[in-house]
Amino acid sequence: MTTPVLTAATIGRYLSYLQERERAAATLQKYAHDLNVLREWLGERALTKQTLLLWKEELISKRAPATVNTMLAALNGYLSFMGWLQLRLRPLRIQRTLFQDERRELDRQEYVRLVVAAQRKGSQRLSLILQTICATGIRVSELRFITAEAVATGRAEISNKGKRRIVFLPDKLRHLLQPYLHRQGITAGPVFLSRTGKALDRSHIWREMKALCQSAEVSPEKVFPHNLRHLFARTYYTMEKDLSRLADILGHSSVDTTRIYTAESGIVHARQVGRLGLVVT
Known part of the structure; x- marks a missing residue:
């Protein structure tokens, strides 16, 4: 041996x-x-x-x-x-938490403040990146599949982890991206490019997002690209209550993974339990 x-x-x-x-x-x-x-x-x-x-x-x-x-x-x-x-070593056994840590959960108001902060900073690209990820639920690594062609047709074909799925772009998002493409002179390929013409990577987007924390008054613990995907999932599930469909949209193989994305914070759960009105005296 x-x-x-x-x-x-x-x-x-x-x-x-x-x-x-x-x-x-x-x-x-x-x-x-x-x-x-x-x-x-x-x-x-x-x-x-x-x-x-x-x-x-x-x-x-x-x-x-x-x-x-x-x-x-x-x-x-x-x-x-x-x-x-x-x-080989055995992994740790981790009990699935029922609630998200509210210190890391990005809510809609904080998301809006991040978008506004990016606009005030003069970074339209970053503002549109935040809205694209959050409005579609894509992974930051899938941003390269948001192309000029996808904006034109309203649907992007995502290929990730050996799986393919179609992601639909809301009309409001398309109406924001179309003039941006025109100003940038992009007629084909990825919408979001670096100064050298390459697709933006995860670390670049992460750094730009972190730079918004102070002006947006949002805790740095909450500001990272994947949290936008979580916000999309929670918002969708709150409206539709369709876990299986959400799993398809997010590209999850198992709804167990999707359940993690839709978990609310303990504060929200406590508020929901309080509304049951089952305390008599």
Whole structure:
């Protein structure tokens, strides 16, 4: 049996394997980061079950359970690829929370303030990005599928994680995007481009959003692209109460994932329970 190792070369081989299987670019980036964190932590230590258990204990003491599990997923995938199944570690068992943390839940009023702040800052592109993600429920990584052609037809074909789905663009959004395309001279391809003509990446959008926090008076903990997708999901479910249809719109394989998106905060739940009027005395 080959002596288990974790090197830049073997990590590269594993990432190439994942790329050939059309794993998302964001997944590759995350796995590369997590495996390199482990590689630096190992130093001269051997890649053994005992050593990996020590690493897991350190992760548990310093990171959130969900983060620990994503890092273990990166490790276990690598170990399976290398054929070292006996070294894999068990993920943490996490009980699904019934409520969202209100400190991280973006509400509609805060979303509107972010859009207005972007407009006041003179960043029409950012204002439209916020509205496009929130009005369609797409992932930030799917923004590149919002093209001039999609604006013209009112429907974008999204290809992600080996699945395809159609996302419809509301007429109001199209009416905002059409003059923007005209001013930018974009007649085909992605609507939102960098100064060099490339599609915007997640980190660029994240930084621009964070820069709005102070002027919009919104907590930085609430301001990240994926929270716009959560706001879309909660708003849709509140109106339609159709979890299965929402799962299709969001591109989820399981409605269990969609339930996480539609969870309200504990404050909202407490208010709902209070309205039942079942306290008699």
